[in-house]
Amino acid sequence: MLSTLIYRSHLSAGVSLGALAHTIEKSRINNEKIHVTGILLFDGAHFFQVLEGPDASVSAVYERICHDKRHNNLVELMRDYAPARRFGHLGMELFDLRHYEKKRVLQAVLAKGTSRFNLTYDDRVLKFIRTFVEDDNKKPFINTAHLENWDLIQLPVTPRREYDNFQPGQNCQFALQPIVDVANKKVISFEALIRSPDGGSPVEYFSTLSKDALYKADLDSKRFAFALANKMGMVDQTISVNLLPMSLVTTKNAVDILLSEIKASGLVPEQVVVEVTEDEVISRFDEFDFAIKQLRSAGIGLAIDDFGAGFAGLSLLAKFQPEKVKIDRNIICDVHKSGPKQAIVQAIITCCTLLEITVIAEGIEKLEEWLWLEAAGIRYYQGFLFARPQLNGVSPVNWPIIKDE
Numbered sequence: 001m002l003s004t005l006i007y008r009s010h011l012s013a014g015v016s017l018g019a020l021a022h023t024i025e026k027s028r029i030n031n032e033k034i035h036v037t038g039i040l041l042f043d044g045a046h047f048f049q050v051l052e053g054p055d056a057s058v059s060a061v062y063e064r065i066c067h068d069k070r071h072n073n074l075v076e077l078m079r080d081y082a083p084a085r086r087f088g089h090l091g092m093e094l095f096d097l098r099h100y101e102k103k104r105v106l107q108a109v110l111a112k113g114t115s116r117f118n119l120t121y122d123d124r125v126l127k128f129i130r131t132f133v134e135d136d137n138k139k140p141f142i143n144t145a146h147l148e149n150w151d152l153i154q155l156p157v158t159p160r161r162e163y164d165n166f167q168p169g170q171n172c173q174f175a176l177q178p179i180v181d182v183a184n185k186k187v188i189s190f191e192a193l194i195r196s197p198d199g200g201s202p203v204e205y206f207s208t209l210s211k212d213a214l215y216k217a218d219l220d221s222k223r224f225a226f227a228l229a230n231k232m233g234m235v236d237q238t239i240s241v242n243l244l245p246m247s248l249v250t251t252k253n254a255v256d257i258l259l260s261e262i263k264a265s266g267l268v269p270e271q272v273v274v275e276v277t278e279d280e281v282i283s284r285f286d287e288f289d290f291a292i293k294q295l296r297s298a299g300i301g302l303a304i305d306d307f308g309a310g311f312a313g314l315s316l317l318a319k320f321q322p323e324k325v326k327i328d329r330n331i332i333c334d335v336h337k338s339g340p341k342q343a344i345v346q347a348i349i350t351c352c353t354l355l356e357i358t359v360i361a362e363g364i365e366k367l368e369e370w371l372w373l374e375a376a377g378i379r380y381y382q383g384f385l386f387a388r389p390q391l392n393g394v395s396p397v398n399w400p401i402i403k404d405e
């Protein structure tokens, strides 16, 4: 299968294009051998390369390119398949934009095209090339801080770390995971994640329940999460609980039940955030709408969870503007390397900034992901990088810090 891959990157400090001349010559020979064409553009600081050829060969070359320390911040912009080659068997062509007029570069690139038919102005590849050539600001080229300058330090979260939380009638447990404000080294909320009685996963817990019992159990379980929050003596934080949207609809007076559980646990509604997702089709939308209004007017916070996954969350956002949107872990995973994911995150940030909605990135596991998200302007995070969920308690939090010189 013929594939096309486009990436961009930053020239590493202390490296010049001249120092790469030999590599480029070698690349030409190597690419020719494996029927790959590399169209490489360089503007003095950034590279932009189109790789075209058999799928496996393109992937193998890109893998090597990714490990080349002479450039950094590699972001894959496009991976697509085409019926025919856009470029002939050129091996490698370098266009150093510093020696070209803008108009001429496009003409020169077009001249390398296999046929006019393949390189029409509607072609995404050509649009990418044109943008790289014409956009002097290179706005999407977020320059993240260097990974090697960062470390993690582990600090305990006060107050105590483990609690004996069994209440009468308790048929589930909760693990708490902090949501953190890294700039201020503060935990802003604890998400209470449901576990089975012996600490098993949510799937394990919910699999023991019939469909009819599910929503009632989901709602009832929250009192154990509130009790845990109360035991911890939360002061500046909120407790975030997940609720299936249908739990708010199928149980009569669901919000009143929640409110009385909150009160009985010694908390106030403002200390609670309800996280909902759209992953379950909300079939009784008017009742759900009413329940959300009740939650909001009682002072309970609202967050859209898993934003960007499955059912996207966009219709929930259009209908209710929550205080918080949590970007789904699948979008966050390897965001530092993916152009499409970066575009989605930037769009979410723009949208939420316009609506004064707090953005939380969840599922952060790598320092590189955090460095990119931080540079993009996100402030609140949740994920294994910072702290794993801890059954009936809170594990210490890892905070990113700049290494001492």
Ligand SMILES: Cc1cc2nc3c(=O)[nH]c(=O)nc-3n(C[C@H](O)[C@H](O)[C@H](O)COP(=O)(O)O)c2cc1C
Residues within 6 Å of the ligand: 020, 023, 026, 027, 028, 030, 031, 038, 040, 047, 049, 061, 064, 065, 066, 067, 068, 070, 071, 092
């Ligand atoms: C901007 C840039 C573009 C590159 N393009 C190619 C290429 O198209 N083909 C290639 O074989 N190597 C290319 N390289 C070189 C590879 O990164 C790597 O050094 C080379 O494939 C040798 O890999 P090896 O040392 O694992 O054998 C490029 C390097 C840079 C910095």
